[in-house]
Each structure stands twice: as C-alpha cells, then as structure tokens.
Amino acid sequence: MVPLITISEGIRAVGEGRNELVNQVHFTGQIKKTKEAWEHVGGYISQAYDENEIEIVYLHGDGAPWIKQGIDELPNCVYVIDSFHFEKHLKQATAGFRHQNYRMRIRQAIFEKDRDKALDLVNEMLTHSKERKQARRVLKFRSYLVNNWEGIVRRYTEDIIGSCTEALISHVYSERLSRNPMGWSEEGLNKMAELRVYIWNGCVVTAEDFKRAKQEKERSILKGYAQERMRHAMGNCLDWSIFEKEQYNIHTNSPTQILIRSLSQTRSLAV
Numbered sequence: 001m002v003p004l005i006t007i008s009e010g011i012r013a014v015g016e017g018r019n020e021l022v023n024q025v026h027f028t029g030q031i032k033k034t035k036e037a038w039e040h041v042g043g044y045i046s047q048a049y050d051e052n053e054i055e056i057v058y059l060h061g062d063g064a065p066w067i068k069q070g071i072d073e074l075p076n077c078v079y080v081i082d083s084f085h086f087e088k089h090l091k092q093a094t095a096g097f098r099h100q101n102y103r104m105r106i107r108q109a110i111f112e113k114d115r116d117k118a119l120d121l122v123n124e125m126l127t128h129s130k131e132r133k134q135a136r137r138v139l140k141f142r143s144y145l146v147n148n149w150e151g152i153v154r155r156y157t158e159d160i161i162g163s164c165t166e167a168l169i170s171h172v173y174s175e176r177l178s179r180n181p182m183g184w185s186e187e188g189l190n191k192m193a194e195l196r197v198y199i200w201n202g203c204v205v206t207a208e209d210f211k212r213a214k215q216e217k218e219r220s221i222l223k224g225y226a227q228e229r230m231r232h233a234m235g236n237c238l239d240w241s242i243f244e245k246e247q248y249n250i251h252t253n254s255p256t257q258i259l260i261r262s263l264s265q266t267r268s269l270a271v
Contacts, residue, residue, distance in 0.1 A: 003029050003037055005029075007023075007041065007044070027041050038073040041073065042074060057078070058078060060082050061079065061080075062081070062082045063147065063148045080151050080154050083155055083163075084163075089144050095137075096131075106122070115149055119142070122141060126138045
C-alpha cells in the first residue's frame with residue numbers, strides 16, 4: 001500500500017454535478033515510512049501558510065492508523081471518517097439482518113451522538129448472528145465503530161465537505177500502477193508513486209532528468225518540494241543516454257574482422 005496524502009483548501013464547482021479541489025497538492029512516501037511522509041506535509045504547510053491563521057484542518061481517512069499519524073503533524077487538526085468507507089463497513093455488518101433495520105437505527109444513534117445506543121444495537125446484532133462468518137463481520141464493525149467514533153460523529157453531524165479519496169487514488173495512482181494488471185517490487189512501486197505525485201503537482205519529467213542534473217525553473221513554494229521529490233524518485237535510476245551517443249561503425253576490413261570471417265568459413269567447411 002503506497003500512501004497518498006492530498007492537501008486542498010476546499011472544493012469549488014466546475015460544472016453541473018462536478019467539483020474540483022482548490023489548490024490541491026499531493027504527497028507520497030515510502031511504504032514503511034509514513035511518519036516521514038507526514039513530516040513532509042507538515043513542513044510544506046508551515047512554508048505555504050501562516051499557521052496562526054489556520055482555524056482548523058480536517059483530516060479525512062478510512063480509519064487506518066497511518067492516516068491518524070497526521071493528527072500529530074498538522075496544526076489544529078481533527079479527524080473525520082471517510083463516509084464511503086464507513087458506509088461500506090456498515091453495509092457489510094448489517095447485510096444479514098434485513099428486517100430489523102439496523103442500518104438506519106445505527107445511523108440515527110450516530111446523529112444523536114449516542115455511542116452507548118449504537119453499541120447496544122451492534123451487540124444485539126451479535127447476539128442474533130446465526131453464523132460464525134456473520135458474527136466476525138459484526139465484531140469487526142464494532143471495533144471499527146469504537147476506534148473511529150469521534151471521526152464518524154463529526155462527519156455525520158457537522159457541516160464538513162466530503163472527501164474524494166477513491167477518485168484521487170484512481171487518478172493519481174491506479175491509472176498507472178494497478179488499473180491494468182502489473183507487478184511491482186516495493187522499491188519500484190515507491191519510485192513510480194513518487195513520479196506520479198510529482199507529475200500531478202504540475203511538474204514535468206523529461207529525458208534531461210535521467211541524463212544529468214538541470215537547474216529547475218522557479219516554482220514558487222513548490223520548488224524546494226519538487227527538487228526533493230525528484231531526487232528521491234530518480235535515485236538509482238539507470239542512465240539511458242548511452243543510446244543517444246554517436247554510433248560506432250566497425251571497419252569491415254580490419255585485421256580482427258578478416259580473422260573472424262576466415263574462422264567462420266573454416267568452421268562451415270569442417271561441418
């Protein structure tokens with residue numbers, strides 16, 4: 001799993017039923033070094049914005065522990081559950097209880113900010129579970145509910161814009177990394193993720209980047225970030241400039257070539 005972190009200043013309408021993120025900037029990091037990725041995000045925010053003017057940062061996520069690490073690195077940050085993933089967990093847990101209407105009753109408990117009521121409903125589902133598989137789904141949902149309760153309540157009771165996590169993953173990563181069947185080493189996946197984020201941040205990769213260092217154009221606040229990301233992404237890449245050099249023409253009448261031809265003729269006669 002390659003992390004993707006996107007910062008924006010909200011959304012704006014760009015057409016009927018279509019929105020886009022305002023001033024979006026993407027970040028990635030090593031698969032096993034997500035804390036380092038959050039440090040990069042925190043460093044960018046401290047340079048791009050006046051932190052004293054930031055009222056609140058909403059950190060949207062699906063409940064994964066690595067995402068919650070960002071709370072410690074971002075100023076005035078609160079966690080908000082991604083409603084797509086929560087609804088997915090809720091649907092899986094209540095799938096076997098069609099007539100008890102647990103799904104709507106649990107949502108109502110969330111709107112009322114009544115954690116005990118929500119847990120009582122989940123425990124009731126667990127009591128009525130007829131199969132072990134069904135009971136495991138309910139137990140998993142109960143843990144999910146307990147571990148993310150504040151983020152869930154915040155998403156459903158406060159006026160907070162939704163997230164577009166799946167769409168961002170699709171555009172930035174999946175189009176290149178997984179939409180068509182592909183195999184990646186961990187190192188190769190990390191480097192390709194770096195390049196995808198680099199491009200989506202408005203930067204351009206050319207053949208010159210692989211041949212020798214070039215002074216990059218000014219990119220305001222993103223210049224330092226872009227240079228750092230490119231160094232990481234291009235680390236240990238092969239130099240393909242050998243194929244662009246002048247072709248070497250072998251002299252057909254050199255002593256070496258005459259010897260090779262004579263040996264070839266002798267071998268054919270022997271056969």
